[in-house]
Amino acid sequence: MNIIMRRILGIVTFSCKRITEMVESKEVDKLSFRDRIRYNTHLALCKACRSYEKQSALIGKALSRMMFEPQEDQKKMDGTAKQKILEKIKES
Amino acid sequence: MNEKIEDWFNLYADELYGWAYHKTASKETAEDLVQDTFLSAVKGLRNFKGNSKPKTWLFAILNNKIIDHYRKKAKSANVDSKAAEIRSIKQTDSFFDSHRNWILTGNEVAWEEEVHLLDDHEFNKTLDHCVDKLPENWKLAVVSKYLSDKTTDQICQEMGVTLSNYWQIVHRAKLSLKKCIDHNWIR
Numbered sequence: 001m002n003i004i005m006r007r008i009l010g011i012v013t014f015s016c017k018r019i020t021e022m023v024e025s026k027e028v029d030k031l032s033f034r035d036r037i038r039y040n041t042h043l044a045l046c047k048a049c050r051s052y053e054k055q056s057a058l059i060g061k062a063l064s065r066m067m068f069e070p071q072e073d074q075k076k077m078d079g080t081a082k083q084k085i086l087e088k089i090k091e092s
Numbered sequence: 093m094n095e096k097i098e099d100w101f102n103l104y105a106d107e108l109y110g111w112a113y114h115k116t117a118s119k120e121t122a123e124d125l126v127q128d129t130f131l132s133a134v135k136g137l138r139n140f141k142g143n144s145k146p147k148t149w150l151f152a153i154l155n156n157k158i159i160d161h162y163r164k165k166a167k168s169a170n171v172d173s174k175a176a177e178i179r180s181i182k183q184t185d186s187f188f189d190s191h192r193n194w195i196l197t198g199n200e201v202a203w204e205e206e207v208h209l210l211d212d213h214e215f216n217k218t219l220d221h222c223v224d225k226l227p228e229n230w231k232l233a234v235v236s237k238y239l240s241d242k243t244t245d246q247i248c249q250e251m252g253v254t255l256s257n258y259w260q261i262v263h264r265a266k267l268s269l270k271k272c273i274d275h276n277w278i279r
Binding site: 003006007009010015016017018020021024025046048049051052054055056058059060061062063064065066075076077078081082084085086088089090092 | 094097098101105106109110113114119122123126127130131134135188189191192193194196200202203204205209210215216219220223234238239259260262263266267269270273
């Protein structure tokens with residue numbers, strides 16, 4: 001899509017920046033019928049926003065998964081530090 | 093009672109420490125966070141119903157401690173980090189033209205279709221590096237959203253921002269992360 005088409009799409013629907021904002025928050029679920037059509041039309045016609053929508057979801061998924069991924073360079077905790085914490089657990 | 097916690101400590105301390113170290117890049121901080129996690133676990137053991145695995149439960153506690161740590165860092169935010177935020181806002185604005193549409197160069201990398209990315213070590217490393225580069229309070233918002241089971245309202249309250257402010261931050265943070273991956277991830 002060339003820049004003119006994009007500009008027209010931006011006027012008729014929403015700007016790309018606005019779309020990326022809407023993708024992020026839950027407000028898409030609360031759109032009026034008319035705005036929902038505008039939103040869907042924009043995404044249907046704008047490849048860059050379509051990409052962004054998927055990339056944003058992928059980043060979210062990757063971030064939530066990260067915490068259970070084993071670290072490749074697994075660090076071991078220092079023995080003395082371990083001992084100290086164990087004693088505190090016993091005391092408490 | 094505490095024997096159970098001691099067992100869990102022996103089983104999981106290294107893994108928890110590894111994660112804490114990975115997230116804070118400091119030996120002392122990571123040790124403190126692991127210690128706080130287990131002391132909280134002792135206190136909260138009665139509330140642990142066994143619906144989840146002990147390891148999952150401990151990680152959830154640790155993640156909350158990590159977020160607390162980020163929050164303290166964001167709170168002590170100085171002029172430098174405020175300036176970093178302003179720089180980042182300008183940067184995310186620069187992805188769009190005066191009509192708020194994408195500025196495209198034509199050689200954008202499409203990486204969104206690759207589901208296997210989630211298992212790609214290099215990709216995750218890049219993402220991690222990109223999260224690290226975010227301004228402190230953006231990092232806090234992202235980490236709270238994805239690493240804890242806190243509700244949006246809780247996060248807003250803890251960060252002292254309004255709901256629309258929070259979404260604005262998450263939005264900008266996501267834009268930054270996308271661009272950062274575009275630029276830094278080498279396949």
